[in-house]
Amino acid sequence: MSRAAIRYAKAVLQKANENNTEAVLFGDMQSVYKTIEDSRELQTVLQSPVIKANDKKEALLKIFSGQSETTHSLIRVLVDNKRTSLLGNVAKSYIDLYNDAQGVKVATVITAVPLSDELENKVMAKVKELTGSEKVTLKNEVDPAIIGGFILRVGDIQYNASIANQFGNLKREFSKSI
Incomplete structure (x- = not known):
């Protein structure tokens, strides 16, 4: 910005x-x-x-x-x-x-497919737990490149539980051992 x-x-x-x-x-x-x-x-x-x-x-x-x-x-x-x-x-x-100003925390969750209502509720609960704020807005971005799982961003905190990230970690570990 x-x-x-x-x-x-x-x-x-x-x-x-x-x-x-x-x-x-x-x-x-x-x-x-x-x-x-x-x-x-x-x-x-x-x-x-x-x-x-x-x-x-x-x-x-x-x-x-x-x-x-x-x-x-x-x-x-x-x-x-x-x-x-x-x-x-x-x-x-x-x-x-x-x-x-309103104390609203905006969380972005990136998924391979749109969030279901059930998963959205679970993510909201996790974000409220992480931030300690009851005022949370959830924004869902769809990115098929992450293959599966999700990436959650709240402020400067990022939690990457995507399959693409796990593949990357495996690839790095594998290339270190060669």
């Missing part, structure tokens, strides 16, 4: 705190982040030096027309400062800052 994106996110969070709209903006930023993440075309438009700033602003205000005025102001400021490429990172930074 760039320092500039974090600065913009902090400014937006400060404005939201003044207006008591932190939760509304949290919803906005989740929507903005997901929309940008899911659209390769939108990412290209935001990065493009060829597309005029005004056209970017019009497109973004249309795409996010259902969002709050603060989100619209953020879009205008980013466009005016020629920083539209930061919008996704600003949204992500805001989400992280908001979660930190």
